[in-house]
Amino acid sequence: MFQMGGGVAPEDQLDKTQTRRVMARVIRMASPFRRTAFAALGCVVVTTSATLAAPVLVRHGIDSGIRARDLFELNLSVGFYLAITALAYIFGRMQYVFLNRTGESFLRELRLKVFASMQRQSLAYYDRNKAGVLVARMTADIETMGELIQWGLLQFLASGFLVVLAFAVLFSLSWQLTLVVLIVFPVIVVASVKFQRDSNSAYLTVRERVGQNLGTLQEGIAAVRVIQAYAQEDNQIERFEKSNRSLFASHVRSIRISTWYFGLVEFSGVIATSLVVGIGGWLVHEGVVSLGTVVAFILLLSSLFDPVQQLSQLYNGVQSAAAALHKLFAILDATPEVDEAPDALALPSRGNLKVDDVMFTYQGGSTPALDHVSLEVRDGERIALVGPTGAGKSTLAKLMARLYDPVMGVVSYGGVDLRRGTHKSLRQRIVVVPQEGFLFNGTIRDNVRLARIDATDAEVEAALDRLGVLAHFERLPEGLDTEVRERGTRLSAGERQLVALGRAALVDPAVLVLDEATSNLDPGTEAEVEAALERLMQGRTTIVVAHRLTTVQRADRIVVVNNAKITEVGTHGELMALGGHYSALARAWEKSHAG
């Protein structure tokens, strides 16, 4: 009844060596939980054996008890039957507990490991991998396995075991009748394999069309204003109908596949019964087997056919779990590009930030993003980086904060190569404030404290106070304890930016790397953000990726980055006099401002 939602796209299917490697690794990873795992396996063996023992006991009851008119033997069979049923119940309960405990502990471990590995990766990794894909690994892929553990794994193990054991029992009862069963059995196996394959491909089509249909549905709802404004309701309805009908068609295809399969399975089951009755009856007449054996065979047939059916249905689920694991292991195996050196030391508390002949190329990029760039920023100096989009100014800022490591050359702070500094000291000395104030779920206080998790409430408040924004947040009905909710949609863009600045103030770093916002803030908080920023920059080395002329004018030195190189360095006045890129830039800005 509980159908697995499995299904593996052909490109995700693993070959034999990959499967073996995945299996070996799962076993290695699960070894801390081997006790519960073995306990679960033991329970499965006991309950499955009990299931199979029942028909054997019925046979004994019929042959030695009823037909021999021996009531003691009959009662003995009944007594054993009761005992194994009780056993099956107790072990049945335990197998759920043990299996789930093993499975869930394994998944928990997997979640933590994969997440930790994702967190260790550098920004370059996040540039290469789409956010949606990474989230899917941690959610959908692991949940697929969760489903398998909750519904399928137990059945999968038990079914496999049951088929093997059932044949052993049948064979020990009568090899002749076992041969009879073997006439029908291959039909079921072949049909099941074909069904598994066809239903997998049908399932993939259904899944794809469900996605398409949801897309059309969502579009139709989200765009309803445009649609109505252009009186296009009828066309959109028609469009949706088309996608909806194609989804229906794919459902029907998948229904057809299961229809013939389940029909065939039911038919084969009865045919097997008819063969066992016919040939078995003849064997009884010949005195080769007992009537009880024939009855036991009839009763055992279902133990033989049901598991094959289940195996074929679960196979897809197991396969997609293996494919998911394969992808997850790839994340675990990714080596972080920006890692802490084994002999890392703390960076000095103050010093010059020096970029020395640095080259940097983004992965997959053909031309360098920074080409032999050198720059020394003096302690306490304020630098504005300007230049066209994609010229390399943001990249330069990121390298100065060691969000990336240079391909060639050195970025050092106080004479120490950033790559030799500990992560901890690096983040204490150099703090990056990104373009937009990104908030995490939690309160405003939590969001500020994020920067230094051991900070007290008083320290958080003091940090905000230093920026002159504490009063602003305290005016909110719940003050600093306001839940920001859904990425801070309750706060304005300016307020979010204030929180981001608060974080930096809490760390109290020597160097600030700022990526100035390109988008506009609400006029109300705009001034407040400006003021807070000014306070934050006091007494610190600051590198601003500037988008506003006002910011640029306030810098000690302006660095123009163009075509991956530093082309001009100087004060506003100096560069205006130079008449290069910068002066053109500044003039263009003034003109657009005039409207």
Add this chain to the structure above:
Amino acid sequence: MTSAPIGDKPIAVLGGTTVVELDPDAAASAKGEAEEQARAQRNLGWQLLWRALLDQRRALVFGVAIGITWTAAKVAVPQLTKAAIDRGIERNGPLLAWSLFIAGAGLATGLLTAGRRYLAFRESRWTETLLRERIFAHIQRLHVGYHDRTQTGQLMSRASSDLQQVQQFVVMIPITLSNVAQLFAVTLILVLTDWRLAIVALAPLPFINVASRRFSSRIHPAVLAVQNEQAQLASVVEESVSGVRVVKGLGTESVQFDKLRKEADDIRAVSLKAAGIRSRFLPAIDLLPSLGLIAVLGYGGHRVVNGDLSIGDLVAFNVYLTMLVWPLRNIGMMVALGQRAAAALVRVHEVLSTEPAVRSPKQPRSLPARHTSQPVGAVSFENVVFGYGDEHRVLNDLSVSIAPGESVAVVGATGSGKSTIVRLLLRFYDVDQGRITLDGIDLRKLDVHELRRNIGVVFEETFLFNDSVRNNIAFAKPDADLATVERAARLAGAHEFIMRLPEGYDTPIGERGFSLSGGQRQRVAIARAIVADPRVLVLDDATSAVDPSKEHEIRDAMRTVMEGRTTIVIAHRPGTIALADRIVLIDEGRVVAVGQHRELLDTSERYREVLAAWAVRDDTAAAEVPIAARTPVVGGE
């Protein structure tokens, strides 16, 4: 018993502790009323399904008939087996004949199983498909006011997950009916064969039904809890990935890791709780039929020994009992599925029973025909008063007349009511007082479609459909030929960049397609409006999403389109405002000044204020813009 949530409001809360402080009588009556209401709504939900199924009655009746025939064949097999054992094996009768009978019955059950399954699934999917189309069509026609109040996600789940619940229920209808038939048939046969043994053997079975029902209602909330925890973990992962720049910039990986560990622990805990529920129920459900089988062997065995029963009967009893396990489980599950389907149906009904608030009149008047000699497109707002819901008025006695062919810029601060004017003109909402006319006719007297076909809007944010550029431009006239589309694109200044796209006009755009810049999107939207060839063109802040340096490109396109057509431009940048013949300054829902740009700059203090406020917002320096693109200077006006 957990009470199923009705709509999105859990009715059960009313009966909970929260009501205790109220006057007990009032609370009781409130509870009664709420229950009454819930029941009425449930009935409406079921009626919805019933009517839908009525349309499919032929296939459904056929499915049920097949199901019942299947039951007959299925029930016959053990009877035949029994006869074969008793007459064929025990008494040396004709074995081959009995074997063939069984095989024949097998063929029948195989075919009928297939038929039952096919019809049940096909029909349930068909119900789901048609209901989904009904919901979509209805949503498309619902007024914008409804959409403003309702989240996309909510409507999505009406048309997806809710219908899935309904489908899961419908598929069980033919299956359950044949299961019930099977239950009766088997019970009857067993009682007729040996009523004493039947009572003993069947005694444990009703508990299967009870247990499955209880299991379904217990496991459902547990599964929801697991999903809920998974969603929480997903949100931690999501924020860590999209906020990775903050995480890396501050070095707060460990904070996020701790959050994740907590969520991973929670998932483990709730999953184990769910496993606990399964462990309590599922082995027990497996155990119950075994008790019946033991009874058959023990008590039945004694009766065979005493000569009251044949061995064949004993075997038949065994087979019949196992045959009852699934039907009993299914019926138990059916109850839970039914409850969930009922709740889903109520929610679906709620959407379908919402009436569109904006409708065409029964006998609409038609707009005067368009002649080249007589310009059309006169728009007039006469003492319009309007507010969204009960909130304060957005438009307060607003009057403005726009002559055919005239272009007017509407200027105002945020919240002054500018965009509301557009919404009223499109009849997304109806005015509370006063009236709006197009070419002299009250909008409410026009066919809504005719009205909207005559007003082309370029919205602040361009919605691009997942379709080709061509179809996106031809949106208003899907059968427009390529030449028309191309002409519109040229006028909108979009042709050149479209030709540079990988597949030209056939390039897929939208969320899943090629991504366009803000300016390119706007030009596609303008081309879209040109194809519609409206009497009145409305440009709702069409340049606000565009980088100021690119604005002139849009502005050129706008100027071409506006020629000789009534145009309303909602704008705040001087360059765009300058395109209009006249400027209407709106403040607090009223027209406060009318005139030309220079004129208003000189005479209206408020006008200067509003423009200045917008200019601060636009204070975006040139630094981000490529220098090369900058040099052909912007301020041409």
